[in-house]
Each structure stands twice: as C-alpha cells, then as structure tokens.
Amino acid sequence: MAESKPILINKKGMITIPVDLRVKYRMLPGSRVSIIEVNGHLEIIPIVDIAELRKHDAEDFEKSIEESNKQELALEHDE
Amino acid sequence: MTSKAYLDTGVLTLFLARNCPLKVQELMDNIKKAKIEGHLLAPVLTEVFLHICKLDGIDSAKISMNSLLKQYPFKIGEQDTSLIISAGILKCQHRETLSYVDCMSIAYCLNNNCVFHTTEKKIKKIPGNTLQKLDVVKYKF
Numbered sequence: 619m620a621e622s623k624p625i626l627i628n629k630k631g632m633i634t635i636p637v638d639l640r641v642k643y644r645m646l647p648g649s650r651v652s653i654i655e656v657n658g659h660l661e662i663i664p665i666v667d668i669a670e671l672r673k674h675d676a677e678d679f680e681k682s683i684e685e686s687n688k689q690e691l692a693l694e695h696d697e
Numbered sequence: 698m699t700s701k702a703y704l705d706t707g708v709l710t711l712f713l714a715r716n717c718p719l720k721v722q723e724l725m726d727n728i729k730k731a732k733i734e735g736h737l738l739a740p741v742l743t744e745v746f747l748h749i750c751k752l753d754g755i756d757s758a759k760i761s762m763n764s765l766l767k768q769y770p771f772k773i774g775e776q777d778t779s780l781i782i783s784a785g786i787l788k789c790q791h792r793e794t795l796s797y798v799d800c801m802s803i804a805y806c807l808n809n810n811c812v813f814h815t816t817e818k819k820i821k822k823i824p825g826n827t828l829q830k831l832d833v834v835k836y837k838f
Contacts, residue, residue, distance in 0.1 A: 652763050663763040671761045672715045674752050679710035680816075680838035682748045690796055 635662075702728065703736040703806045706744040706798070707816025708836055713749065713761060721836060724814065728769055735771045736811050740798045742766075742773075774805050783808055787827065794823055806831060 622636040635645060643664070645651065650665040702724060711721045728735035742762065750758040774780070783804035788797060795803070799817065806813045812832045813820070820833055 650767075652767060654763070661759070663759050665764050665767045666760060668713070668764060668768070671713055671757070671764060672717065673757075674714060676711050676714035676716050676718075676838045678752055679707075679714055679748055682751050683707060683710065683744075683816075686744070686747065687796065694792070 699732065699734050701734045701736055701809065701811040702814050702834075703802060703809075703811035704741070705802055705813070705815040705817065706741050706748070707838070708814045709737075709741065709745045709765070710748055711816065711836060711838065713745075713765075718836060725769065728771070731770060735769060736774055736805070736809065737771045738774050738776065738798075738801055738805055740801060744798060774809065776801070779808055780804055790825060790827075791823055794819060803828065803831060 622639065625633050625636075627633050639645070645664070651662050652665060654661050654663055704724075708721060708724075711717055712725050724733065725735075727733040745765075746758045746762050749761050780801065784797070784800040787795060787800040787804055791800070802815075803813065803820075805811065807827065807830065812834055814834045814836065816836050816838060818835075820828060820831065820835075
C-alpha cells in the first residue's frame, strides 16, 4: 500500500495528491473526484463515464438479484 | 409537464450492464437531459451497491455509485411518515410476494405520481386494487 509524506493543507483547504498515487489511480488532469465521508474518514472517489463501468452482462446482475431476493424471503420466513 | 420516472434496482443494474438495453439507455439519457424527472429511494441504491460489490468488489461499487449519482440528476425521495404507512400497508397485504424495497418503491410511486420502471415480472399479476393503479413500464434482463 502506497503512503505519502505529510501534505500541507493551504489556506484554501487545497492539497496536492502525490504523483505516484495520481498515476496509480489514473487521476489525470481534468478528471473529477468526490470527497465523501465514510465511517469517520474521508475517501476520494473518482467520477467516471458509465461506459467504463460496464464490466458485467445483465444476466450476471439478474442472477445476483434473484439470489438476494431468495435469501431475503428465506430470512423473513425464518423470523 | 415533465413526467416522473421511478427506477428500481433491476433497471439501474441493467443500465450498468455491458449489454444495457437501448430502452434503458434512452430513459437515462432523458433523465440526464432533464426531459424526464428521475426518482430513486436510498434502499434501491443500497441494493445496486450490493450487486456491484458481489460481482466486482467494494471499490467498484463505490465508484459506480458515485459516478451514477454525480452524473445523473436523480431526486432521492424522502422516507417520510406517508411513505412508511403506505409501504407498511402493502407489506402487510403482500408479505409473501413483495420485498420491503418493492413495497417502498410502489408506495413512493403511488404517493408521488411516478411511473414505475421495473424488471419485476409479477407486479401486475398480484391481486389488489392498489397495485392495479400503478403505472408500470417493464424491462427484461
């Protein structure tokens, strides 16, 4: 896991993400990210084009949904 | 007047699929251009997160969720008393067939005059006056 040296936050609250991390996470100039608080810490989460996120077929999602629905109904009936 | 579309878990996952149907792509394009008002509830987004997480890991799920919500102007509905009561009644009436999220989604659509965009096959087959009032657009996986 990569770790940066301490980074100074300037008056405007801006920080510089170290170059090795920018390369590793494909943070190119002009790309956008969100900073989101998750469970008590901050996460930098990229915003990418939806086309880049499409890695699975609809059938894979259908199976996953059916499996979860069965599990949920089984849990309810066990109660 | 802009029409209101409420999207369920299946439709959102179809949009994130490699073989996304043209009909879903067109719906999402219209939401992006604000020709249609897109509505969601947080539990639906949590389900979508789960399915991406199961298939592709937690980091992909975070990026997909963030990218979807930052690039499409969805209204995330409030879970107020009206919704809780309407969804609760539906769950009481159809506990064998509808999940909690299904009940919240249907109640939200009825309370807010949204068209329900869903992959759920059984909705209109379930007896009951309430469900017959629901305006539904179905999609297939």
